[in-house]
Amino acid sequence: MTLPPRKVAVLGATGSIGASALDVIARHPQALQATVLAAGGKVEALLALCERHRPEHAVIADPACFELLRDGLRARGLAVQAHCGDQALVELAGSDACDTVVAAIVGAAGLDSTLAAARAGKRLLLANKESLVLAGELLMRAAHEAGATIVPIDSEHNAIFQCLPDAHAHAGLKRILLTASGGPFRGRTRSDLGEVTPEQAVAHPKWSMGPKISVDSATLMNKGLEVIEAHHLFGRPGLPIEVLVHPQSLVHSLVEFVDGSTLAQLGLPDMRTSLAVGFGWPQRIESGVSGLDLLAHGKLEFERPDLDAFPCLRLAFQALAAGGTAPATLNAANEVAVSAFLQRRVGFLAIPALVEDTLAALPPTPASSLAALREADAQARRHAEQAIGHAARTLRA
Structure with missing residues (x-):
């Protein structure tokens, strides 16, 4: 059987999953075409990918990098339309610029474009786990209603x-x-x-x-x-x-x-x-x-x-059992804690401690809407950041 042609948006193109996706796409030039490439802030890496894969659209999430992207495409003589910002990602993911979306943006930042692809009935290659953790019920319902096909990539x-x-x-x-x-x-x-x-x-x-x-x-x-x-x-x-x-x-x-x-x-x-x-x-x-x-x-x-050594797994099971906004709280607190660890602001064992503290401080409420989930996400981030700041002040005292 011949594979039907697919126009593919790779969201998170400069990451490891994006690189793997583009490798597979390049092996099937008659069937797979990378029409949209999106990255967070790595302009030079995105420009190099545009030179190689010649998409129709390139998106940089950071608006401050837009001119570098636009001018870089022009300097290379590439007929690629430059875009910036989250809204551009959402619009392209739901447009006829693609029929297949590789959702590989890390973290909660990938939620809006993933939902847009699901609501537009795309074939969604889902590598952004936070979309399901933060808003799993909403995403699956949107995919079902629009007839989208979700193929998980983990x-x-x-x-x-x-x-x-x-x-x-x-x-x-x-x-x-x-x-x-x-x-x-x-x-x-x-x-x-x-x-x-x-x-x-x-x-x-x-x-x-x-x-x-x-x-x-x-x-x-x-x-x-x-x-x-x-x-x-x-x-x-x-x-x-x-x-x-x-x-x-x-x-x-x-x-x-x-x-x-x-x-x-x-x-x-x-x-x-x-x-x-x-x-x-x-x-x-x-x-x-x-x-x-x-x-x-x-x-x-x-x-x-x-x-005992790895309590984050236990905390995730607890958040799933609690339901409602608990998984969103878990995910947000973890993102803040991991970022702080990578910045050497907290130690490794502080990651599960911060997550557990945030879950205890913010009891779950019904996950009735995306707005409710975003509010839970924001509250969890504020609480975790405040806990990190309090710990730092205590150590200095």
Whole structure:
């Protein structure tokens, strides 16, 4: 079968997922065209991508960088229309400039463009986990009403997507098992983690990711956010979602059925596989990733996560159980805490402490609207920042 042509917007084009998406796109020039490339503030990197992929539109989120982008495109003789700001992202994601959107903007900043793509009925390759954590019910409802196709790009959710390709496959589903590499500090006790540096935390043993996601992996918050994502993508009331630490990162997730069957998706730890599934599904297309040689890799190990050393995972389960605005509060507090850690304003163990303090201080309210969720997000950020400031003043006193 021939893959139907797709016009692709890559939102977060200069990040690691964006790079992987553009690699897959370049392998299928007859079917896939990058028509929109968007970045946060890396103008030179975005200009280099425009030279290589020749999109119709380029967007820089930071308005202060617009002139550099516009003039850089002109200097290179590129017929690419320059845009800036979040509104431009939203308009392009929902326009006929694309029919497929790779949502790879990190953090809550990616929510508006992701929702715009869902409301416009796009094929949405979802790598922005915060969209589901912050507004999962709203996003899934918008996608359903508009007939959008959501293909999750996180390897774990993509694995579940492949194991549960349609509604029929969900019949008899007993539980979902998400795998986790364990991050760079797997096996360490809580007392071992007090002196962890940002450099150590971003050195993931399996994946090449941005600093924020790498820190989330080190704290296991990344897995906690993925549990909340899995609930919105595949869950139903009462369906258990569990986490297994699997250091080889070859089994990406599993699903168990009531008859005792367990299905798993295996592959090398390379995001291009998930992206190729997203671009091609239900067809399979070449991704540039080699097949898996199990004899060469040897044994596969699994263990329970250590919730004492890595309490962020426990906090995410608690926020999911609490419901309402609790996941939005969790996500916002974590973003503030991770940013402070990367800036060396707080230590590694302060990340879960700040998140737990914020969840305790701000009880959940109904997630009735995007406005309510944004307010919960803003309140959580204010509280976490104030807690960091108070701690700094106490240390100076």
